[in-house]
Amino acid sequence: xxxxxxxxxxxxxxxxxxxxxxxxxxxxxxxxxxxxxxxxxxxxxxxxxxxxxxxxxxxxxxxxxxxxxxxxxxxxxxxxxxxxxxxxxxxxxxxxxxxxxxxxxxxxxxx
Amino acid sequence: xxxxxxxxxxxxxxxxxxxxxxxxxxxxxxxxxxxxxxxxxxxxxxxxxxxxxxxxxxxxxxxxxxxxxxxxxxxxxxxxxxxxxxxxxxxxxxxxxxxxxxxxxxxxxxxxxxxxxxxxxxxxxxxxxxxxxxxxxxxxxxxxxxxxxxxxxxxxxxxxxxxxxxxxxxxxxxxxxxxxxxxxxxxxxxxxxxxxxxxxxxxxxxxxxxxxxxxx
Numbered sequence: 001x002x003x004x005x006x007x008x009x010x011x012x013x014x015x016x017x018x019x020x021x022x023x024x025x026x027x028x029x030x031x032x033x034x035x036x037x038x039x040x041x042x043x044x045x046x047x048x049x050x051x052x053x054x055x056x057x058x059x060x061x062x063x064x065x066x067x068x069x070x071x072x073x074x075x076x077x078x079x080x081x082x083x084x085x086x087x088x089x090x091x092x093x094x095x096x097x098x099x100x101x102x103x104x105x106x107x108x109x110x111x
Numbered sequence: 112x113x114x115x116x117x118x119x120x121x122x123x124x125x126x127x128x129x130x131x132x133x134x135x136x137x138x139x140x141x142x143x144x145x146x147x148x149x150x151x152x153x154x155x156x157x158x159x160x161x162x163x164x165x166x167x168x169x170x171x172x173x174x175x176x177x178x179x180x181x182x183x184x185x186x187x188x189x190x191x192x193x194x195x196x197x198x199x200x201x202x203x204x205x206x207x208x209x210x211x212x213x214x215x216x217x218x219x220x221x222x223x224x225x226x227x228x229x230x231x232x233x234x235x236x237x238x239x240x241x242x243x244x245x246x247x248x249x250x251x252x253x254x255x256x257x258x259x260x261x262x263x264x265x266x267x268x269x270x271x272x273x274x275x276x277x278x279x280x281x282x283x284x285x286x287x288x289x290x291x292x293x294x295x296x297x298x299x300x301x302x303x304x305x306x307x308x309x310x311x312x313x314x315x316x317x318x319x320x321x322x323x324x325x326x327x
Contacts, residue, residue, distance in 0.1 A: 025204050032197040039193060043186045046317050055321050063313035066193075067306050074200045075302045081138055084146040091150030095157020099164060106165040 022076055031073050038066050145296045149303050156307050159259045163315055166251035168322070173250035174243055177323035180316055181235070188231045189312045192267075195224035196305040199274075199298045209288040215281050218294075221301065222274040225267050232264045256315065263311060266304045273297050 023031075042062045045051050051058060072078040077085050136143070167176060198220040205213030236257070244253040246261075277297055280286060286293060 091153035
């Protein structure tokens with residue numbers, strides 16, 4: 001945050017007072033390393049035949065972990081006002097509900 | 112903008128609308144609008160992914176995901192887009208500490224990685240086309256695949272243009288740290304494009320091919 005790096009010269013604005021401090025560049029790099037490892041694990045489990053029965057939940061968990069890391073840290077939702085989270089999660093929940101409902105109707109239970 | 116001088120330091124107060132002053136919620140309206148847009152774009156891609164999930168197994172002949180999708184190739188594309196999210200957030204961190212040159216370097220790196228991704232997608236599309244996949248008239252998998260990944264590619268293209276326009280603006284007018292919100296909003300859009308690919312890579316490429324290979 002600007003005011004945290006230069007607290008004497010800058011008075012925090014209302015927006016800045018609503019937001020927490022953003023991560024450092026080092027932390028962004030650590031998150032990139034974690035994201036790379038998660039992607040490598042995703043691809044690796046895809047090729048392991050014995051994991052095929054649990055492949056979908058496994059890929060779901062790995063994908064969700066990557067999603068949360070990017071949204072939380074790179075998009076700063078973890079640190080920004082909760083209203084932003086609600087705006088985004090509202091759309092996300094609607095999309096997930098549509099996906100789940102249609103999958104169940106056409107491919108899943110009795111499709 | 113009000114400036115008040117003390118004995119040793121000039122105190123700077125940012126009273127622009129981006130700072131949250133004069134807004135009902137005390138938040139930047141532009142950032143609020145971007146999050147509302149991203150929420151709506153979630154629904155847009157949600158319908159396209161639903162469309163793929165529902166239709167891709169309803170084959171009417173023609174290629175299927177297990178035959179045609181190249182997982183190692185797409186894994187590299189996914190990695191490239193993931194790294195572009197890192198360079199994007201480093202561009203924002205640079206401008207927030209007033210390092211405009213650093214911001215330009217990271218923005219150019221992000222746009223370059225986005226262009227590499229688009230080049231990869233162009234190669235993939237032309238390869239699939241030569242192998243019999245088409246947007247219409249082949250099968251539901253082909254139509255759903257090209258519609259979904261094509262719209263994602265269009266989003267990436269808009270993102271690359273947006274990032275390059277920021278670089279040009281920086282060279283022409285300069286972008287100071289008081290305007291870092293311009294970079295942050297572009298960054299939100301770029302990261303969103305990345306998370307959509309995280310979902311597409313998992314749901315379409317990995318799960319899609321695995322399920323298509325599974326015995327019925």
